[in-house]
Amino acid sequence: MNNQGKKPGQSGRRGQEQGQGKGRMRNNAGRGRANSSAASKAASTAPVQKNDEVTLDIIGLTHEGDGVGRVEGFTLFVEDALPGERIVAHVLKVKKQYGYAKLKKRLTDSEDRVEVTGRPEHYGGCQLEYMSYDAQLRWKQQHVVDVLERIGKFEVSKLTEAGSKVEGATELEAANDREAGVGCGASAFDMSDAINGTTNGVDSADTGATIESIQVLPTLGMDNPWRYRNKAQIPIGKDARTGELIGGYFARASHRIIDTDASLIQHEAMDAAMKIVKDVARQYGVAPYNEETHTGLLRHVVIRYGFHTNEMMIVLVTNGERLPQKEVIVDALVDRLPQLKSICQNINTKQTNVIMGDKTKVLWGSETITDYIGDLQFAISARSFYQVNPVQTEVLYEEAVKLAGLTGQETVIDAYCGIGTISLFLAQRAKRVLGVEIVEEAIADARRNAALNGITNTEFAVGASEVVIPQWKSAGITADVIVVDPPRKGCDPALLDTMLEMRPERIVYVSCNPSTLARDLRVLADGGYTVKIVQPVDMFPHTPHVECVSLLQLN
Ligand SMILES: C[S@@+](CC[C@H](N)C(=O)[O-])C[C@H]1O[C@@H](n2cnc3c(N)ncnc32)[C@H](O)[C@@H]1O
Numbered sequence: 001m002n003n004q005g006k007k008p009g010q011s012g013r014r015g016q017e018q019g020q021g022k023g024r025m026r027n028n029a030g031r032g033r034a035n036s037s038a039a040s041k042a043a044s045t046a047p048v049q050k051n052d053e054v055t056l057d058i059i060g061l062t063h064e065g066d067g068v069g070r071v072e073g074f075t076l077f078v079e080d081a082l083p084g085e086r087i088v089a090h091v092l093k094v095k096k097q098y099g100y101a102k103l104k105k106r107l108t109d110s111e112d113r114v115e116v117t118g119r120p121e122h123y124g125g126c127q128l129e130y131m132s133y134d135a136q137l138r139w140k141q142q143h144v145v146d147v148l149e150r151i152g153k154f155e156v157s158k159l160t161e162a163g164s165k166v167e168g169a170t171e172l173e174a175a176n177d178r179e180a181g182v183g184c185g186a187s188a189f190d191m192s193d194a195i196n197g198t199t200n201g202v203d204s205a206d207t208g209a210t211i212e213s214i215q216v217l218p219t220l221g222m223d224n225p226w227r228y229r230n231k232a233q234i235p236i237g238k239d240a241r242t243g244e245l246i247g248g249y250f251a252r253a254s255h256r257i258i259d260t261d262a263s264l265i266q267h268e269a270m271d272a273a274m275k276i277v278k279d280v281a282r283q284y285g286v287a288p289y290n291e292e293t294h295t296g297l298l299r300h301v302v303i304r305y306g307f308h309t310n311e312m313m314i315v316l317v318t319n320g321e322r323l324p325q326k327e328v329i330v331d332a333l334v335d336r337l338p339q340l341k342s343i344c345q346n347i348n349t350k351q352t353n354v355i356m357g358d359k360t361k362v363l364w365g366s367e368t369i370t371d372y373i374g375d376l377q378f379a380i381s382a383r384s385f386y387q388v389n390p391v392q393t394e395v396l397y398e399e400a401v402k403l404a405g406l407t408g409q410e411t412v413i414d415a416y417c418g419i420g421t422i423s424l425f426l427a428q429r430a431k432r433v434l435g436v437e438i439v440e441e442a443i444a445d446a447r448r449n450a451a452l453n454g455i456t457n458t459e460f461a462v463g464a465s466e467v468v469i470p471q472w473k474s475a476g477i478t479a480d481v482i483v484v485d486p487p488r489k490g491c492d493p494a495l496l497d498t499m500l501e502m503r504p505e506r507i508v509y510v511s512c513n514p515s516t517l518a519r520d521l522r523v524l525a526d527g528g529y530t531v532k533i534v535q536p537v538d539m540f541p542h543t544p545h546v547e548c549v550s551l552l553q554l555n
Pocket of ligand 1: 384385386387415416417418419420421422436437438439442463464465466485486487492512
């Protein structure tokens with residue numbers, strides 16, 4: 001639902017460009033000169049101009065899911081275009097080394113294309129909805145391979161379902177690889193061979209030494225990749241024409257709100273809740289937030305839903321403390337949403353893209369909702385991180401625990417532990433687990449969760465992992481295994497240094513951003529670890545995001 005990232009220069013500045021070509025037809029065989037006068041320097045040297053129509057072949061996909069093509073060697077990014085397709089595109093924006101274009105017509109279709117009809121563009125945040133699910137899984141595996149090679153400078157073996165290496169890329173596949181494109185692979189590979197040291201070594205012709213390559217397994221996907229999200233973060237605003245309160249999701253690469261009551265990737269219960277919360281807000285005259293003027297009250301509505309318990313939490317994120325008609329709003333919501341367990345107000349008065357502020361008040365019901373992952377029960381409060389895809393969370397955690405290789409004797413550190421989810425799974429197989437997390441409420445949840453599940457061998461600390469873990473080390477604490485699951489920006493360098501000094505036997509790195517994963521794995525590999533395996537897990541079907549869990553072994 002939440003698409004806050006903007007591509008560089010893609011929104012809001014198109015109108016500033018002057019003197020550019022007016023709708024010339026181009027194809028990638030022809031050569032034309034740029035318009036002169038006030039055209040920007042960048043545009044004047046590019047072989048295409050804004051408003052040109054060009055014909056091009058799509059040879060790859062970016063990590064954001066846009067098609068990549070070339071016109072006379074100049075790279076264009078085209079939304080909704082797939083590798084293998086020949087298309088006509090309208091150039092929207094030209095920068096020095098690349099540009100953006102809009103798909104006008106497909107001359108040939110990729111065999112991975114699926115038709116999407118009868119719903120709004122990128123419905124509820126599904127940027128890859130027009131790509132078959134199998135192709136999405138293959139592309140995600142290839143994307144992980146690409147960044148490990150390009151950013152991490154690793155030798156990488158991409159494995160197929162049967163556990164063999166993918167060989168013999170064609171010229172187009174090789175081009176796709178370079179552009180972060182598609183490749184081969186499937187799901188459900190048994191990783192035990194790779195973990196147990198049946199390595200995929202490559203002999204170096206120069207040195208005779210064996211370079212061990214990282215094994216990237218096929219992406220673990222879902223049987224039913226729809227209706228999987230347990231959380232919606234709905235931006236609220238005002239309809240420019242009618243002035244009415246609207247809410248839904250941001251149009252791609254912009255902050256324009258598309259008003260909708262539904263998303264095919266969230267649980268149906270949240271569709272109904274979305275509509276009801278907006279109706280109630282309109283009924284009681286709640287002022288929608290205006291991002292540009294920083295005025296109005298209701299900024300976001302966050303809905304959480306326990307798949308196993310049917311408990312629902314609604315968080316009204318407001319630009320100020322005072323919520324007029326609070327009591328009647330609460331009564332109306334409770335009346336119309338029988339699954340409600342909690343209504344909270346989170347106050348965020350900052351001019352920022354960050355959704356939640358620091359202060360949360362319970363308006364009605366409980367401070368938390370509960371849900372289960374496997375047999376374990378978890379209390380979740382408004383600001384705590386909780387994985388959004390509960391079905392795949394079980395798959396992810398199972399892989400993480402398997403890679404940790406615990407016997408019951410180990411001390412384990414779980415860095416970036418959130419509400420202690422991974423910690424409690426680890427604790428069932430370890431001697432002692434120490435969790436650290438920066439959000440205070442999440443640590444309160446983690447302690448509550450250990451007690452709820454009768455688990456007594458965990459300890460949790462509030463603070464930054466890069467501060468707390470060095471303190472533990474100074475106090476003489478060491479770990480046999482460290483699990484890290486950082487946010488998108490990856491691990492802090494101070495934490496990586498501390499891990500290298502602590503020298504745990506194994507590190508399990510869970511990541512939602514392959515680029516920072518590759519960067520950090522390189523640091524750890526240079527510091528004395530071998531990256532044994534990277535397992536992509538599809539936590540976010542129909543989006544370009546991919547989660548990975550990887551194992552590093554001390555040399
Ligand atoms: C991707 S989530 C993982 C949470 C947990 N492992 C899970 O699976 O639910 C990352 C967590 O790191 C926390 N965090 C962010 N920066 C941190 C830091 N410097 N030190 C510790 N925790 C941090 C966030 O609040 C969030 O809970």
